[in-house]
Amino acid sequence: MNTSSPILLFDSGVGGLTVLAELRKLMPKAPVIYAADMAGLPYGSKSEAEVAARVAGLLGRMAERYNPRLICIACNTASTIALGMVREVLETPIVGTVPAIKPAAQMTKTGTIGLLGTEATVRQGYVDDLQREFATGKKLLRYGANGLVALGEKKLRGESVSVDEVAKAASGLILQAGGENLDTVVLACTHFPLLQDELQEAFGKDVTFVDGSKGIARRIAHLLEGDSFAFWSRSFAVTTGELEDFRRLAPAFEQHGIKSLKRF
The missing domain is CATH 3.40.50.1860 (Rossmann fold)
Structure with missing residues (x-):
């Protein structure tokens, strides 16, 4: 495994920052890409079929582009609906989010x-x-x-x-x-x-x-125990939505060591 291979943290929006905050406490140097499906927000009002198709499609493309060492679906809605499907189609280890x-x-x-x-x-x-x-x-x-x-x-x-x-x-x-x-x-x-x-x-x-944020962070740290990390200086966040609006969240991302915001 390449030491700069990232952890991909996926959410419908920026709620996953609550998971990232806990992950940084345990793995401060782990390379992370934060992916926010702002164009699909909110998931909570969508049908199960819509959420499953969207999450599986996006994570398939992101896994191909970024080659993450692990994917965390930091979204309860996406996890409870699509986790099983995504695990079937991707070889990458996947951590989901379930109600505590x-x-x-x-x-x-x-x-x-x-x-x-x-x-x-x-x-x-x-x-x-x-x-x-x-x-x-x-x-x-x-x-x-x-x-x-x-x-x-x-x-x-x-x-x-x-x-x-x-x-x-x-x-x-x-x-x-x-x-x-x-x-x-x-x-x-x-x-x-x-x-x-x-x-x-x-x-x-x-x-x-x-x-469940602390438990998710502990699970990720456990699965990656023994992995070598090189802090990824080009760490970034991506959005499926409008970049200009996403950039308004820059101060929140900077608190977690992410300074570059891009459009997926």
Whole structure:
């Protein structure tokens, strides 16, 4: 393996920066290409067939162009729908992102867990499987808060996001029957931790939020343990959308050692 061979971190937008932040703590010198499918954003309102075809097609082309040592799909929606398909067609090791239901089930005191994701994620059978395996006997409330994706993107662009906006977008979770007993909420979209301060204020100090970013970073580090790395000075981020708009996110990328933004 070439020591400059990158890790490809893929997301529908910039929510995957929450994963990159944790990865940098464990592997500060690992070469990373961040790929944002801004032209396809949001995935949460698309059909399963649309998401699967788009993700598989893009990752196939990106794997061919960049020859990554590992691909991380840093998107719950893309992972719950397309992970199996992508693993079948690519030889590259692939790490997906799944809702952190297992740790949430271990943390809850009331037995009532909230799952806050996109509409496409919360309706997946994969979530049913996770609930059966790790949260038997617990009450799992689900809510598809697609509006939080746009608010997370907006916040990263330096625009103002109010607690009221975030509370309104997420209110459908706590307004369900049994919502008053929520004490643990799974943030099942990598965009959502970008809004954790606002979510905490909206839900109250007694609610604990959990996401999978640390676990994903640990999994990547484990799979690449023993690999040699040469920091890739030309590390960059790519977008499928408009480059001018993408460049407004430059300060956010610079925090993680990525200074070059390009169009894919």
